[in-house]
Amino acid sequence: MKTYLVGGAVRDRLLGLVPGDRDWVVVGENQTSMEAAGFKPVGRDFPVFLHPHSGEEYALARTERKSGRGYRGFVVDADPSVTLEEDLGRRDFTINAIAQEPSDDGSDGALIDPYGGARDIEARVLRHVGPAFAEDPLRVLRAARFMARFAALGFHVAPETMALMRTMVASGELADLVPERVWQELRRALASATPSAFLRTLHECGALAVVLPEVAALYGVPQRAEFHPEVDTGVHVELVCDMAARLAPGDDLIGFAALTHDLGKALTPAHVLPRHLGHEQAGLAPLRTLCERLKVPTEYRQLAEAVCREHLNVHRFDELRAQTVHELIARCDGFRRPERIAQLALVCEADKRGRSGHADDDYPQGRALQAAHAAAMAVRASDLPGHLQGPDIGEAMRRARTAAIAEATGKR
Numbered sequence: 540m541k542t543y544l545v546g547g548a549v550r551d552r553l554l555g556l557v558p559g560d561r562d563w564v565v566v567g568e569n570q571t572s573m574e575a576a577g578f579k580p581v582g583r584d585f586p587v588f589l590h591p592h593s594g595e596e597y598a599l600a601r602t603e604r605k606s607g608r609g610y611r612g613f614v615v616d617a618d619p620s621v622t623l624e625e626d627l628g629r630r631d632f633t634i635n636a637i638a639q640e641p642s643d644d645g646s647d648g649a650l651i652d653p654y655g656g657a658r659d660i661e662a663r664v665l666r667h668v669g670p671a672f673a674e675d676p677l678r679v680l681r682a683a684r685f686m687a688r689f690a691a692l693g694f695h696v697a698p699e700t701m702a703l704m705r706t707m708v709a710s711g712e713l714a715d716l717v718p719e720r721v722w723q724e725l726r727r728a729l730a731s732a733t734p735s736a737f738l739r740t741l742h743e744c745g746a747l748a749v750v751l752p753e754v755a756a757l758y759g760v761p762q763r764a765e766f767h768p769e770v771d772t773g774v775h776v777e778l779v780c781d782m783a784a785r786l787a788p789g790d791d792l793i794g795f796a797a798l799t800h801d802l803g804k805a806l807t808p809a810h811v812l813p814r815h816l817g818h819e820q821a822g823l824a825p826l827r828t829l830c831e832r833l834k835v836p837t838e839y840r841q842l843a844e845a846v847c848r849e850h851l852n853v854h855r856f857d858e859l860r861a862q863t864v865h866e867l868i869a870r871c872d873g874f875r876r877p878e879r880i881a882q883l884a885l886v887c888e889a890d891k892r893g894r895s896g897h898a899d900d901d902y903p904q905g906r907a908l909q910a911a912h913a914a915a916m917a918v919r920a921s922d923l924p925g926h927l928q929g930p931d932i933g934e935a936m937r938r939a940r941t942a943a944i945a946e947a948t949g950k951r
Contacts, residue, residue, distance in 0.1 A: 540576065541566040542597065543623060543638040543651065550634050552647070553660050554692065563590075563597045564626055564638065567619050573599070585615045600626035603671070624653045631678045632685065633659045633666050659697075665689070666697035676712040679704050680724040680750065683740035687728040690736035704744040713749045721750050722833045729794030734784055735777035742773070753825040754798065756805035761813040768895040770813075772804045779893030786889055795839045796846040796886045797893075799826050803847070822847045842879065845871040846886045853887040856904040861945035864911050865937065873912055874940075880912040907948060914947035915940040 542565050548558040565573070570586055578588035578597060586599040601617040602625050623638055630636040633656040640648035650657060654668050665685055672678055682696060682704060696704075707713070728737035738754065741747035748755040758773030769775050776798060783790075783797035803822025804815045826847055830840040852859065852867055859867070873880040884905035892900050918939045923932065945951065 540568060541623075542641060544641065544648070545627070545638045546630075546635055549637045549639045549650070550656070550660065553637070553657060554689075561595050563595060564600050564623065565597050566600045566621070566623050566626075568599060569617075569619050570599075573597070586617045601629070602626070603629050603674075623651060627651075627653060628668060629671060630668055631672060631675075631681055632656075633668055636668050663689075663693040663695065664697050665694055665700065667700045667703060672700075673703055673707050676707060676716055677720055677724070679707055679713060679744065679746050680716070680721065680741070683737045683746070684724050684728045684731070686740045687731035687734050687737035690733040696740060701744055704746070708745040708749060713746055716750070718833045722835060725751075725833070726791045726795075729780065729784075729791040729798065730789045732784055732788075734780035734794055734798070738773075738777050738780070751829070753802050753805065753829045756825075757801065760804050760807070762804070762815065763813045766894075768897075772801060775893060776801060778895070778898075779889050782893040782898065783886060783889040786885055792839055792842060793882060793885055793889070795835070796843045796882070797889050799829065799843045800846045800850055800886065800890055802826050802829070819848050819851055841872070842882055842886075845879065845883055849883065850887050850890055853883065853904055853908055854891060856907050859950070861911075861941050861948065861950040864908070864944050864948070864950065865915065865941045868912055868915060874916070877912070877916060881909055884908050911944045911948050914943040918943050 542563050544561060545564045546562045548561045551558040565588075570580060573586070573588050574580065577591035579591070580586065580588050581596075582588070582598070585601055588597045588599075589595070590597055599617040599619075600621040600623060601615050602621055604614045604616065627636040627638060633654045635656070636652075636654045637656040638651040640651065642648040652658075659666050665682060667678075682700065686694060686696065725737075728734055731737070738747065741750065742755060742758060747758075754773075754776065757776055758771060760772040761770050762772055762775065764770055767775055769778060779797045779800065780794060783793050787793040799822070801818065801822065802825040803818035803820065805825070806821045807815045807818060823844060826843055827840070829835070830843070835843075849867055849871065852863075856864070868874065868880060871879050871883055873883075888902040888905045891902050891904075892898050918936065920932065920936065922939065923935045
């Protein structure tokens with residue numbers, strides 16, 4: 540059986556990264572012979588098998604032919620005559636189209652690299668393998684997501700690949716992407732080291748206006764330079780997303796709230812600019828539209844709404860009275876979901892530090908909010924007078940928690 544290690548495991552080794560799961564391609568076999576060798580079939584759309592001992596995935600070498608619109612419109616051919624080079628040729632980027640021969644002694648086997656992927660890894664270039672790239676609109680998002688992961692290593696999109704992506708956007712096929720796939724790529728980008736590269740790549744090729752129009756609308760919207768030296772709201776959101784990735788590595792929940800916290804600024808009337816009065820409340824409607832379209836999970840939507848609505852209140856925490864702080868915590872469901880307050884504080888810190896020249900600023904407001912929350916959470920029903928009943932218990936708890944916040948923060 541001719542098997543080859545392919546894809547990310549080979550790419551990451553060449554990049555000096557710790558490889559993740561290993562994927563294998565098998566040449567010259569069919570489903571009958573694979574099952575006879577003990578492999579368990581698991582592929583639904585194309586033939587993929589699990590190794591009987593390692594559990595790793597082995598896919599038959601295959602080609603794909605476009606048969607309709609969207610990323611599902613393909614006919615797969617996994618005939619035993621399909622060659623390794625043909626299989627590699629259907630892949631998205633040259634850096635993912637490298638195979639490696641297995642080695643009996645555990646050393647690295649020889650590379651099979653018909654499309655120059657190793658060269659592009661050296662040059663830090665994300666380049667499409669061939670014209671078939673244009674047949675799958677999801678690959679535009681994958682290009683942006685790979686940039687979110689690899690921009691910090693110096694990668695850039697090849698000019699010819701960016702030109703092809705613009706053509707794909709202009710064709711209208713990105714409108715056929717199902718929400719679940721867009722959300723999946725977005726989540727993975729937000730969990731990467733440089734989410735800003737995802738946004739910039741999509742914005743540069745025109746795809747951001749298709750898949751995230753609420754975010755695309757922020758580019759070119761000015762802010763007051765004394766508070767936002769970067770001026771452009773879209774650039775600010777890029778900085779905030781990168782800061783969120785720095786403060787909470789791999790946390791796409793924090794990343795999503797960072798991405799959507801300022802959507803209301805796109806709705807500010809032109810005669811009011813560069814001020815953005817009331818943008819917190821204005822941002823809730825486009826945020827909900829985005830969440831409904833992409834079928835965003837409830838946990839993500841709820842935190843994003845809390846951040847959108849409250850981030851300026853947290854920034855001016857020193858000005859808030861104890862009762863106002865209690866109301867803020869309650870609005871965010873912080874007494875039932877105590878983790879919500881730490882998350883809110885973290886995204887607000889990313890917002891404050893996600894400004895040109897302010898990446899290393901301190902953010903005492905976040906610590907103060909969490910201290911107030913901890914003091915309020917320390918109040919127990921058993922601390923209240925025993926004769927209280929019904930609504931009186933809730934009111935007494937509110938007063939006791941407010942008093943605890945006042946004592947912890949020195950507020951009135």
